[in-house]
Amino acid sequence: MTGPGASASAGSPVLELKGLTRSYESGNRRRTVLKGVDHAFEAGRMYAIVGPSGSGKSTLLSLASGLDSPTAGTVRFRGEDIAKLGLGRYRNRHAATVFQSLNLLTYMTAVQNITSAMEITGVKGPRKQRAVELLDLLGVEKQDRNRRTLQLSGGQQQRVAIARALACEVDVLFADEPTGALDQETAAGIIEVFQKLAHDDGKCVIVVTHSREVAQASDEVLQLKRGRLT
């Protein structure tokens, strides 16, 4: 099987960037931030995308996660152009992003944040049970699961945001600076979570980061420089 519903076979890319180009117009100037980026990402691996500030890392993440459309080139999920698959469908079913700002609904509990995301994206089945399983997997303690996320620490909130991203059983998980606001010990715990998701659960984990620790923990480090990935 090669369609988007097929399970990832070892060695075949789950996500491919082909000639990915993104330009921005500003006044009468046009700036090309990504200049034909090509790369294949496999299931079961953790990738770090590094590069200087302003090199286009967040732009690349937006395109690969289907939040933005390229000026030229394609993003392929299991061989199919995500524009043809439908960006909404791709985001709901196959790829999820943990943003720097986390975007948790802070007046809701950890469990409610996850079950409401599942409801919005149409995930069927016992949602609450699944939410609890995911929070358990990510090490969110029992007593914290039913507290409003406003009352949780930065590290706990980060875990809830990752659990919510995984709730829709996605194959590709993107994260933008997931350890940026965390102390060293909490960051190490989050890095371990990403490694487990890749190596034990077969997810493709793609992390944009300035952190040397995240880069060292990744299976592959990709440098974005002058509009290209090397």
Ligand SMILES: Nc1ncnc2c1ncn2[C@@H]1O[C@H](COP(=O)(O)OP(=O)(O)OP(=O)(O)O)[C@@H](O)[C@H]1O
């Ligand atoms: N919507 C937009 N309109 C115009 N220019 C943009 C837009 N989004 C990003 N840019 C420009 O594209 C360039 C790359 O930005 P991007 O945020 O992708 O870089 P980055 O590598 O993620 O930076 P940082 O490490 O600081 O987060 C910057 O010069 C930025 O000003």
